[in-house]
Amino acid sequence: MAGNTMKGSPICPLLALVMLLGTAPGQEIADLYSSIESCDVTVDGDVAGCLLLLELTTSGKVIQSHTLELDGPGTWIAQWKPFSSQESSYEVCASLLRDGAPVSRRCYSFLYGGQTPIRFDVRDFHADSKGMHISILADDPTMVDVYYMLLSGSKAEYVSLDHAMPVAGGPAAPLELNYAWPLVLEKGKEYIGRVKIVELKGGQTRAFMNGFIAKDDAAITETYEDETGASATVLGNSRVPFQGSLKFQLSQNGTQLASVETKAPVLLAGDDETVEVSWNKTLDPGLYHLSILLLDKDGEVKDLEESIIEAKPLPGAANISSAEQKKSPGAGALSVAAIVLAALLMRRKAQS
Secondary structure, three states: OHHHHHHHOOHHHHHHHHHHHOOOOOOEEEEEEEOOOEEEEEEEOOOOOOEEEEEEEEOOEEEEEEEEEOOOOEEEEEEOOOOOOOOEEEEEEEEEEEOOEEEEEEEEEEEEOOOOOOOOEEEEEEEOOOEEEEEEEEOOOEEEEEEEEEEEOOEEEEEEEEEEEEEOEOOOOOEEEEEEOOOOOOOOOEEEEEEEEEEOOOOOEEEEEEEEEOOOOEEEEEEEEOOOEEEEEEEEOOOOOEOOEEEEEEEEOOEEEEEEEEEOOOEOOOOEEEEEEEOOOOOOOEEEEEEEEEEOOOOOEEEEEEEEEEEOOOOOOOOOOHHHHHHOHHHHHHHHHHHHHHHHHHHHHHHO
16 A cells, blocks of 8 residues: 555656756756857756767758767867758757766757848957957847857867947947957967857847967067167067067178077067167167067067167267376377467467
8 A cells, every 4th residue: 555655646756857867966058059050058067977969950850969078067069060051940959968868958949041130240250379359240239248268179168258248230330359368378289269149139149160279479569779789579469378589680781790689578468578688888880780580489580670770979979088188198299289379379469
């Protein structure tokens, strides 16, 4: 009797569901978006060791699938292979699996092709070692959420959100966004920059992405030079640390007079530092040619600035000091003779 009572209790199906989903409490697919090109999935909870199964379907038929092994929570990206897509309704379903059993599932449907009203338009998008640039237009004023994603492989290393960004109506006032990566990038590593834009009023969503290889970069922004030395200001242009040097080369009439190389400070995008060098002595009057080279760690020239130094005589250099006069008897005798000659001329003038 007791067994029959338990079997008929409505608590049993609930317990079975808890046993199915409760093996990994808090594990869930929190967000899912897809287009015909790619999709992104945000997974929460203790999902290390779980599998994420992504399936792209149309008319109930699976066209493509991806399986990702998760190392923890975060946002994961899959790119669909190009195929002969037709105007149709598509659906992407994401299933979170632990030991082959589903613990969470979420689906997203979208239309491809046909006449779809566009609430906003992305005119320009580019991602590189410095960050991302996006230009957004709208026919009518609207508000958008902008998600910035930096990917390494299939996982987003970083996701940031600008909430409720206003986009003015018309092409004359696009929303220009320049987003700098907050992370330090590794030189030579492949990354992907992805932006997802969600129009708040209608929920229309669009995503763009491109890959790049992280490179260090810097440029000379300002120089100064005179008879005693020279300086150069260097600006970092990448989230890969720039480790290089500045070489100052001084020449006259094709003959190199000095070559000074000094290490530049380590720079990231937006950082600038000034490096100064001095010549061994004040340059003699004349024209000099100065080349300032910015070299990376491998000795490759990243930037070059050239200028002309016009060295002029120092003020008062033509006057002979009293100390020099004492050391020069010839100059003293010449001064005495001049005084005597002047006195004789004045005497003759007085007699006449």
